[in-house]
Amino acid sequence: MRLTGPALRLTVLIGESDTWHHKPLFTEIVHRAHGAGLAGASVFRGIEGFGASSRIHTSRLLSLSEDLPVAVVVVDTEERIRAFLPQLDELVTEGLVVLDPCEVIRYTGRGAAPESEGEPE
Structure with missing residues (x-):
């Protein structure tokens, strides 16, 4: 797949301990993005942050390091990202x-042919 030009970046900010049917919510989001044929998704674990609860979660304090912030980032065309949003409405109750x-x-x-001779992959 090739993608260049204008796009839309979707970022979902949730807690590491958020779940969907007993598995991590970020995993469910990634699997659904894959199933929807989106270009790709990455999950980033934060080291410190706070959200609507105003509780600071940090990796520096053992007692609060169990629910660190997580960002799921997906980039694709606007049309494809917007078509995916209803699935997030179902999944993300807090975030x-x-x-x-x-x-x-x-x-x-990976594995795609280079665009022109001599161009690195």
Whole structure:
């Protein structure tokens, strides 16, 4: 798959301990994004943060390090990202969903042929 030009970045900010049917919520989001044929998804674990509860979660305090912030980031075309949003409505009961316009400079899946001779993969 190749993707360049205007795109939409979807960021879902949730807690590491949030679950969906007894498995991590971030895992369910990634699997659904994959099932929807989106370009890709990455999960980033935060080291400190707070949300609507105003409780600071940090990796520096053992007692609060069990629910660190997690960001799931997906970039694809606006049409494909917006088509995916209803699934997030079902999954995310507490958290923050952010959409940002962005520009993809180059995205080529592994194993794809290079765009021109001499261009690195």
